[in-house]
Amino acid sequence: MAEFLMYFTNGLVIGVINAISAIGVSLIVGIMRVINFAHGELYIFAGYFSYHLSLTFGLSPILAMPLSVFFIFLIGILMERLLIRPTYGDEMYSLIITFVLSIVLQNSALLIFGPYPNKPPALISGSTQIFGLFHYGNQRLLSFGISIGILLFVFYLIKKTWFGKSVRAISQDREMASLMGIDHWRINMISFGLGAALAGSAGVIIAPIFPVTPTGSSAISLTAFVVVVLGGMGSLKGCVVGGLILGILENLGAAYVSTMYRHIFAFIILILVLVFRPWGLFGQKT
Amino acid sequence: MMKTWISLPLIFLLIFLPFFLSQYWLHVMIISLFYVMMASSWNLIAGYTGQISFAHAAFAGVGAYVSGMLAVNIGIPPWLGIFVGTFVASLLGVGLGYLCIRMGGIYLSLTTLGFSEILRIIITNEDRWTRGTMGLQIPGFFTEYSKMSYYFLFLIVSAVFLFILYRLIHSEMGLSFRAVLNDELAAASSGIDTIRVRILAFTISSAMAGMAGGLYGHYLMLITPDIPSLGQMFLVLAMAVIGGMGSFIGPILGAFVLEVLSEYIRIYGEYHVLLFGLVALGVARFAPEGMVGVIKKRWKVKESP
Numbered sequence: 198m199a200e201f202l203m204y205f206t207n208g209l210v211i212g213v214i215n216a217i218s219a220i221g222v223s224l225i226v227g228i229m230r231v232i233n234f235a236h237g238e239l240y241i242f243a244g245y246f247s248y249h250l251s252l253t254f255g256l257s258p259i260l261a262m263p264l265s266v267f268f269i270f271l272i273g274i275l276m277e278r279l280l281i282r283p284t285y286g287d288e289m290y291s292l293i294i295t296f297v298l299s300i301v302l303q304n305s306a307l308l309i310f311g312p313y314p315n316k317p318p319a320l321i322s323g324s325t326q327i328f329g330l331f332h333y334g335n336q337r338l339l340s341f342g343i344s345i346g347i348l349l350f351v352f353y354l355i356k357k358t359w360f361g362k363s364v365r366a367i368s369q370d371r372e373m374a375s376l377m378g379i380d381h382w383r384i385n386m387i388s389f390g391l392g393a394a395l396a397g398s399a400g401v402i403i404a405p406i407f408p409v410t411p412t413g414s415s416a417i418s419l420t421a422f423v424v425v426v427l428g429g430m431g432s433l434k435g436c437v438v439g440g441l442i443l444g445i446l447e448n449l450g451a452a453y454v455s456t457m458y459r460h461i462f463a464f465i466i467l468i469l470v471l472v473f474r475p476w477g478l479f480g481q482k483t
Numbered sequence: 484m485m486k487t488w489i490s491l492p493l494i495f496l497l498i499f500l501p502f503f504l505s506q507y508w509l510h511v512m513i514i515s516l517f518y519v520m521m522a523s524s525w526n527l528i529a530g531y532t533g534q535i536s537f538a539h540a541a542f543a544g545v546g547a548y549v550s551g552m553l554a555v556n557i558g559i560p561p562w563l564g565i566f567v568g569t570f571v572a573s574l575l576g577v578g579l580g581y582l583c584i585r586m587g588g589i590y591l592s593l594t595t596l597g598f599s600e601i602l603r604i605i606i607t608n609e610d611r612w613t614r615g616t617m618g619l620q621i622p623g624f625f626t627e628y629s630k631m632s633y634y635f636l637f638l639i640v641s642a643v644f645l646f647i648l649y650r651l652i653h654s655e656m657g658l659s660f661r662a663v664l665n666d667e668l669a670a671a672s673s674g675i676d677t678i679r680v681r682i683l684a685f686t687i688s689s690a691m692a693g694m695a696g697g698l699y700g701h702y703l704m705l706i707t708p709d710i711p712s713l714g715q716m717f718l719v720l721a722m723a724v725i726g727g728m729g730s731f732i733g734p735i736l737g738a739f740v741l742e743v744l745s746e747y748i749r750i751y752g753e754y755h756v757l758l759f760g761l762v763a764l765g766v767a768r769f770a771p772e773g774m775v776g777v778i779k780k781r782w783k784v785k786e787s788p
Contacts, residue, residue, distance in 0.1 A: 292535040292592050300717045301760035422593045457608040464601045471582045
């Protein structure tokens with residue numbers, strides 16, 4: 198029982214991190230109908246940045262983490278401005294460009310950071326006993342807390358601020374939104390940066406728990422995509438629920454069925470969703 | 484008229500060239516022909532119906548592993564095996580196409596990417612059957628190994644593929660492919676079943692990838708999870724994009740140029756993927772019609788000064 202609960206807790210922790218990563222994808226799909234295939238690479242880069250900022254440049258991990266996310270935000274802005282913007286309205290070219298970019302970034306990561314897994318230092322050490330049942334690493338608990346914080350912040354940003362209102366307006370009807378005086382170029386750019394930053398946040402949060410490797414990025418993208426399809430494209434709530442479902446299923450599956458096939462569970466879920474409910478849990482049936 | 488003048492000497496060249504090539508360059512030519520099959524058949528869905536599949540290399544892997552494992556485990560001759568591999572690839576193509584295409588292009592890209600990753604994971608982990616990353620040794624087509632025979636086998640199959648693709652593109656069906664690409668709504672309202680057309684194109688192209696993969700596997704005689712990898716997928720995509728998507732010649736040109744170039748770059752290390760990636764980004768961004776588009780533009784400028 199204690200063992201089951203521990204795997205379940207692992208699932209919850211990974212689940213909220215999945216949710217952050219998936220919201221990054223969902224935000225961009227919702228607004229621009231662009232899937233960022235380089236999502237996993239941005240996630241990996243953030244992990245490497247925080248590793249090198251804290252270990253090579255000696256920054257405190259508390260500073261290294263947000264700084265890495267900020268760098269990824271800037272990379273996202275640049276990507277949108279230089280590569281994605283000219284492809285609006287041409288779905289095919291945006292798919293090609295982000296896929297090629299993912300290969301370029303993956304190979305650059307191999308060249309710059311090397312093929313070995315890197316683990317940035319933990320923020321705290323030790324473990325806490327949970328309900329008197331099992332010991333759980335403090336770093337994981339802290340990661341869980343930070344992730345919840347980020348999720349709350351994103352929900353606040355989208356639901357309560359003017360930026361969020363513009364984002365939602367553009368997702369619903371781009372032309373109408375620009376008629377209402379919303380500068381959609383600016384919103385697109387910032388949203389793309391934000392989507393990238395969310396990938397980066399997930400990366401810096403997970404890196405001290407599971408080290409990042411350049412070759413792990415496709416699986417990360419895939420997880421985020423499955424969560425987005427499961428939750429329903431463009432739905433934030435869907436990302437949270439989908440992220441948790443996938444996190445828990447993958448961890449229980451890895452513990453009780455097979456570790457090798459962790460990602461296969463995600464793919465099976467993707468196929469089941471496409472067969473039975475292609476618009477996802479919270480998506481709109483069109 | 485113009486076309487015959489160019490293609491006749493080209494055919495002669497392709498037939499007689501191998502007698503003057505070293506074993507090494509003969510190998511490069513065979514690999515190039517494999518990529519011609521891959522890039523041209525990928526171009527059928529991407530260039531002509533606007534759907535991006537990331538499972539083309541995966542389907543080649545299906546072809547190679549199905550045929551290879553049949554030969555190793557129950558002794559089915561490769562000549563028969565590659566047809567079984569092609570059939571399995573086309574079945575998977577119909578399945579994935581049917582599930583995703585009705586939901587739109589994004590779904591097809593996502594799901595094919597997932598399929599590709601999963602296939603690689605399964606092949607790597609089920610090493611009892613596939614020997615994982617060690618690679619599975621499989622028999623070749625010919626009892627007596629000769630690169631020359633493989634060259635002509637690949638040349639003939641490529642020619643058949645190109646002939647089928649050419650006829651498809653210039654048929655009524657090809658017309659509806661392009662109609663779907665240009666204006667889906669207009670195509671649908673003029674009575675074209677856009678989803679069926681796309682699924683059909685996807686299935687044909689997946690089957691071709693399956694057969695190309697089978698041939699490739701039995702030529703190499705050692706198949707590894709690199710065949711269905713995303714890296715391989717990227718090379719095929721880069722060849723089509725750099726050569727010129729949506730044109731018949733583009734992917735053929737791209738396949739030869741990139742494969743020959745990668746042989747030269749390989750001397751300096753494994754940088755060809757990064758370099759091709761950067762070039763493909765530039766091409767997709769600034770010259771979406773690729774090399775063929777650039778050549779055509781030059782041609783026109785010269786014609787009308």
